Amino acid sequence: MSESTLWALVLEFVRLGLISFGGTNIAELERVLVGEHHWITPGTLANGFALGQLMPGPNMLAVTYYGYATAGWPGALASTLGFYGPTALLSALAALAWRRFSTHPWLVAFRDALLPFGAGVLLAGVLVLGQSSIHSWVGAGIAAVAFVILWRTKVNSVIVVIGAAVLGALLGL
C-alpha cells in the first residue's frame, strides 16, 4: 500500500470522525469507503460492524477493521488515530470551554438543532447497514427477533450477537 493511499486514509477518517454526530455515521462511511474509494466491500462493512459489537469498548472500533481491510496494520493504525484523535481532542477542549459558555442562548439553540439531525443520521445508518447485511428472509427474521429481544428484555447485546452468529453458522446463512 503506497504512502499516498495511507495519507488519503488518515484524512478520510479524520473527516469521518469530525462529521459523525450523536453516534455512528454508517451511511457516510458506506458512501465514501465502499462507493467512492472502493477500499472495502459492502460485506466487509457489515462484518466489521458486527465484530465491533463483540469488542469491549466503543463499537465504532469497526473503523480499525476497515483500515486493516484497506491497508493492513498501517491502515488500521491510520484509521484508528484519524477517527478518534481529533474528535477526542475537540471533546476535551469543549469540556473545558463548556462551563464558561453553557448558558449562552445560541448554544442552547444549537443543541436543539443538532438533536433531530443526530436522530436522522442514526436512522439513515440503520437503513444503509440493513441493505448491506440482510440478504434473505432468514436474515431479516434474525434481525427482527434480535431487535425484539433487545427492546423488550435486559439481555446483554453481546449474547444476542453471539447467538445470532451461532444461528447463522448452523443455518448456513
Added chain:
Amino acid sequence: MTSTASSRPEETARPPAPPTPATLLRLFVGVALSGIGGGLPAHARRAVTARGWMTDAQFAETYTLAQLTPGPNAVNLAAMIGARLCGPAGAATSVVGILIPGLIAMLAASAVTLGAGSGLPPAVQSGLRGAACAALAVMLSAAIPVVRVGLGVKGGLILAALTFLGLGVLRLNLLPVFAALVGLGLYLNRPQRVPPPEEDHV
C-alpha cells in the same frame, strides 16, 4: 434509569482521593471491559459517581455535551471526564484506557478474518452474516432513545425525517445536508427576545 436510588450510600463520610492520570487509565480500561456490547455511558457514570469524583448532575451535563461534539460518544465522554477531572493528561489517559482493550481484540480479529482473505471457512462466513443481522438490531435499539429525544425538539419530526431522507434514501453528501437542516433547526429554535418583566404569559 435510577430505579435503585434507595441503595444510595452516604458519600460525605470520606472525601474521595483525587484522580490521577494513572487511576483514570485504569478506570477506563475497566469501563471498556465491562461495557462489552454497549452501555458504556452507564458504566462510566457508575465508575465516576461511585468514587465521588462527579455528581449525577455533573455527569449528565458532561454526557449531553459528549453527544453534541462530533465523533464517537463513548470516547468523547471519556475525553471530557478526563479533562474535567484531571486536565489534558487525564483526557489523554482516559481515551487510551477506553480504546486499548477493544483495539487489541479488534486487531486480532482483523488479522484472523481478513488475513485469511477469501479462504475463510464457510461456517465462519455464515456466522458473521448472522452476527451482522443482530448488529443491525443493536444499532436500531440504540437509536430509539436518540430518536425520541430528537423528536421532542421544536420541528424535530420534520428535521429528523428530512435528514433520514437526504442521507439514507437519497445518499446525499453529509455537509450540505448538515448545513441546511441544522441551519433550519437553529432558525426554528432561535433564542427568543428576553420577555418583558410583567409576566403576562405565565
